[in-house]
Amino acid sequence: MASKPIVFVSRGAPPEPLKDLATVCEIRQWKEQHVISREEMMKNARGVHALFVHPPDRVDAELFDAAGPQLKVVGTMSVGLDHVDVTECRKRGIAVGYTPGVLTIAVAELAVGFLLATARRMSEAFRAVHNGVWGTRWDNALWMTGAEVAGSTVGIVGLGRIGMAVAKRLKAFEPARILYCGHSVKPCAKEVGAEFVPFKELLSSSDFVIATCSVSADNQHLFNKEAFSAMKSSAIFINVTRGALVDQDALLQALTSGQIAAAGLDVTTPEPLPPNHPLLQLSNCSVLPHLGSGSHRTRTNMCRITVNNILAGLRGEPLPSPIP
Ligand code: DGY
Numbered sequence: 001m002a003s004k005p006i007v008f009v010s011r012g013a014p015p016e017p018l019k020d021l022a023t024v025c026e027i028r029q030w031k032e033q034h035v036i037s038r039e040e041m042m043k044n045a046r047g048v049h050a051l052f053v054h055p056p057d058r059v060d061a062e063l064f065d066a067a068g069p070q071l072k073v074v075g076t077m078s079v080g081l082d083h084v085d086v087t088e089c090r091k092r093g094i095a096v097g098y099t100p101g102v103l104t105i106a107v108a109e110l111a112v113g114f115l116l117a118t119a120r121r122m123s124e125a126f127r128a129v130h131n132g133v134w135g136t137r138w139d140n141a142l143w144m145t146g147a148e149v150a151g152s153t154v155g156i157v158g159l160g161r162i163g164m165a166v167a168k169r170l171k172a173f174e175p176a177r178i179l180y181c182g183h184s185v186k187p188c189a190k191e192v193g194a195e196f197v198p199f200k201e202l203l204s205s206s207d208f209v210i211a212t213c214s215v216s217a218d219n220q221h222l223f224n225k226e227a228f229s230a231m232k233s234s235a236i237f238i239n240v241t242r243g244a245l246v247d248q249d250a251l252l253q254a255l256t257s258g259q260i261a262a263a264g265l266d267v268t269t270p271e272p273l274p275p276n277h278p279l280l281q282l283s284n285c286s287v288l289p290h291l292g293s294g295s296h297r298t299r300t301n302m303c304r305i306t307v308n309n310i311l312a313g314l315r316g317e318p319l320p321s322p323i324p
Contacts, residue, residue: 005049005072005314008035010057013077014296017304023052024311035272042066054078056271064092073313075306078293079103081323082215082242085299088137089323097309097319099302101161106298107212108165110266111240115170116292118236118264120146123286129317131258147225147236147261148206156180156224158201158213159189162240165193166212179206182213203230205228208238215242223247228254235260240292243269248279255265266292 007021009029023025028044030036041057051074053059059074073095074085089096094223117123126143128134133193137143143189148163152175158165159180171192178194180186185196199222203209209231213219224236224247231237237260239246248269254260262284268277271290279285293299309319 002198006047007050007052007229007310008048009052009211010044010073011043011054013306014300014303017282017301017307021052021307025314029278034061035136035150044313045071048193050075051315052077052306053083055080055083056081059089061088063096064088064094065137072316073310073319075313077299077302077306080214080242086323095309095313095319096322097306097321098322099305099321102301102305103293103298104161106295107162107240107292108169109212110236110288110294111162111212112169112239114264114286114288115210115236115238116149116173118238118286119208121213121262121284127250127283131251145235147234149175149208151176152207153177153179153205154208155202155210156194157202157211158182158241159186159194159208160213160283163210164188164208165194167194175208177205182312188317199227200230203227203235204232206235207232208236211237211239211241211245213241213245215244221247221250222245223251224251225253230262231294233258233260235261235295236264237241239263243267243271251285252282253276254277264288265288 007025007027009027013032029191042063044101045051045063047068049072050071051102054077066073071094075097078097078159079098079100084096121144150173154175156167158183178192178199179202180194181197181199181202181259200291228250251263255263264286266288267290268287273287309321312319
């Protein structure tokens with residue numbers, strides 16, 4: 001190993017935690033004004049001892065080959081692991097750390113805010129004000145009206161940490177029912193009075209369908225043509241987990257045909273979504289740039305955990321927050 005181990009950090013990150021890393025490592029950091037490409041990632045990984053990554057940076061055999069055999073540890077600043085080939089990491093004895101827990105509240109707050117904003121058509125309304133449409137349409141009291149959570153049925157797909165935090169917060173808005181689906185009944189559901197139902201029933205009964213489950217090989221495109229056609233025409237769909245859960249062509253069709261009322265997506269495929277993407281042309285679809293964990297405090301905590309994982313991995317010690 002060189003006198004100081006080298007860490008490649010694939011984007012800007014909160015500076016305070018990085019200072020700890022800099023005391024023992026040489027930090028190479030991506031500082032260009034665009035998201036790092038695969039080629040640039042592979043080039044920068046060459047010869048490093050640790051990688052500090054973030055979704056959607058793909059971490060797989062090809063990247064490890066480009067990095068070289070001295071690579072000891074990968075720290076991903078995320079709870080999601082769909083971008084990491086965990087089997088390949090294990091095969092090569094490369095330690096991997098992630099950041100569960102600390103982002104639950106930030107993601108739940110965003111999910112609730114986004115749900116309310118989508119229900120009340122806020123992004124469409126902002127555009128109408130900026131485009132001068134307000135004065136021409138406020139002749140009608142029903143202009144720009146939306147839906148309320150009070151008295152509604154809210155369906156949560158995946159009552160894990162984030163799903164539960166969303167349910168607790170939404171409860172304050174007094175929905176008539178909270179439904180959830182997943183692999184099994186969750187004892188914690190009692191705290192919010194949530195009812196376990198099959199996926200299909202959740203879709204057909206809910207006014208709001210919120211995806212909070214993690215993505216795996218089993219649930220890619222869970223929200224497909226069939227799923228959207230099972231939903232109410234007034235339903236609002238919110239996704240704060242991963243774009244891969246959604247068949248975006250089917251969603252586009254559902255939104256343009258009136259099969260569902262609106263969607264709020266914090267996650268898409270790909271990310272970033274190109275500005276000319278058809279979903280971005282729809283007035284009933286709002287897209288955010290994957291901001292779930294994007295509070296200053298949470299991103300700083302995530303960075304600190306990632307730094308601690310990397311430091312432990314470089315010392316050959318167990319990581320404080322290893323992948324399960
Ligand atoms: C996560 O941690 O997986 C988030 O989606 C990334 O911001």
